[in-house]
Amino acid sequence: MTNKKISIKDIAKALGISITTVSFIINGKSKEKRISESMTKLVEDYVAKVGYRPNHLAQSLRSGKSKVIVFMVEDISNSFFSNIARLIEEKAYRNGYKIIYCSTENDTEKAIELITTFKNRNVDGFIITPTLGLESEIKSLISENFGVILFDRWIPSLECSHVIVENEKSCYDGTEHLILNGCKRIAFVTVESNQTQMKDRLSGYQKAIVVHGYRPLVFEEPFHTPSEAFVGDQIMDFLHMHKDIDAVFFATNYLAFEGLQAFRKMGKQIPEDYQVLSFDDHFFFGLYQPSISAIAQPIELIAERLMEGILHQLSDLEAIQNNKVVLPNKFIQRKSTFRIE
Amino acid sequence: MTNKKISIKDIAKALGISITTVSFIINGKSKEKRISESMTKLVEDYVAKVGYRPNHLAQSLRSGKSKVIVFMVEDISNSFFSNIARLIEEKAYRNGYKIIYCSTENDTEKAIELITTFKNRNVDGFIITPTLGLESEIKSLISENFGVILFDRWIPSLECSHVIVENEKSCYDGTEHLILNGCKRIAFVTVESNQTQMKDRLSGYQKAIVVHGYRPLVFEEPFHTPSEAFVGDQIMDFLHMHKDIDAVFFATNYLAFEGLQAFRKMGKQIPEDYQVLSFDDHFFFGLYQPSISAIAQPIELIAERLMEGILHQLSDLEAIQNNKVVLPNKFIQRKSTFRIE
């Protein structure tokens, strides 16, 4: 293993030719540059023999491109994000790109710091679940010609490509499903947030409720508290305060998990006491007894559109930086919701 | 926003001084190099004013160090790995390091390709869940002075630092727990694998069974099949074939999820028909009804030891590259296992 880092220079010296020639051949420009076949073969064979690997750092420094895309999400340990991460990664590799992941924890400061760091490493593009405070940062990314594409939520005041789902429509439909099932008092459990996806989900619920002549009943988790048990207790208090609730619609799956725990502590039965529906499917919902109806986001499609979008931007710098993709969700009917006869 | 990428050269020119001086000051070597205070202040103020950011790529190219650590796991969408990822990332940032994640899918080919790629990007270290085929690749990483630390499993024939858990002991204890509970016919459900962690778990089970005078009964998932439903069916067949089974010990949580589905399809009750225990806790186990007893790995500690280990290696190249850390797990008693009176 005398793997003493072979450089393009070493090759040139060993073969008694110039660096330029080696570079051209390595980069598959033999034809274009009209290098003789014999020379090409000579170099290619030698490269293969010594196992030469280009130093990507140097390539990036020189070319300004790194073939790296940053995948910056709220929390990489959240299954929704890590599943997309996995799919993105796969697609990226197939296209010669690497992915760097990082979690912002919805902390604008941290996000800005991360973006700055990666800009200084010449990454080519960013896939981001933005916080509102990121607007100007993202704007400058775009003006500096980085690829940028948002997902999960977006920033209305910003012209920037994104891939999101039909939050409002699906929540409208989900609420209506509960209403048509015969539920009279449907509570919506969400987190206090001014992010578009959460606002849209809430608004979908509210519209459906009002259209059908009912009154909205919303519980908002004050902040994204890390102490989960606490949230469960709050939900429990909320349910105690409103004895007439007959259905609960959760805006995210982790809220639903809290809720399920609360129901259990209270000795409540699903779906007899409460019909339950959650946004954002999770494989546990199928396993739980009773299984929980949910609105599933098209993870595979999201990943696909994201990669398509960013690769397009990266291959064509004149690409429209304002390609808005909105994908439909899928309602998954399980045992926690049913038509009351 | 005239952010036209300011370089150290621009600063030198603007201030009419040399690049060297600027570099020294930026790197906090004013004192050491005895730069005058006035000059230092001049430069520092200018740097702050124009918002200069060093190009990490160029730094890396020159210094050979990048302050990047690769976190290469089997599957980043697996909650065990993504939770550790999250913790690692946090610790890394606190120490000025960035983390690059990637999934090997237990594919040695892919892993080697990834390692090669990252070597060519001058990353400083690797945290890896290795496959056996990676032995020589890892050996050469070590000889090339990269920081390397394995976790989850290790390679016995290789001298390399690692952080693992007491797989054998915990599975021995877990099995004994079931035996002491009064179970007579305990099945062990695992995957066919020659990775150390899986072998150790199996062996812990077998030893306890034999010590107590019973016969082992093992179901091995033939391969890591992606079609999960299939696995559940196989488990079901297995259970049908052995009517006397009264407890099932799952070697991983995803196998347990399959098993739970199988139990449900078969109309079996936990813990009346089967006592159930799973290696590798999951928050869902606490939520499921009945809640499932599990052996929890100390995620937080694992992340901590990993970072300590690799940072130590990176700060001191003479560090012993053979620091083996073995952490204890925690048995979590829930409703799926109980002492038969």
Next chain:
DNA sequence: TTGAAAGCGGTACCAT
């Protein structure tokens, strides 16, 4: 058809 050489943005050695 091939080669020389100028950088990319830094670091660090050696002068002065």
Next chain:
DNA sequence: ATGGTACCGCTTTCAA
């Protein structure tokens, strides 16, 4: 105390 400069490994223009 400061500055000049070679160099990290590669791309790319221009010349031969």
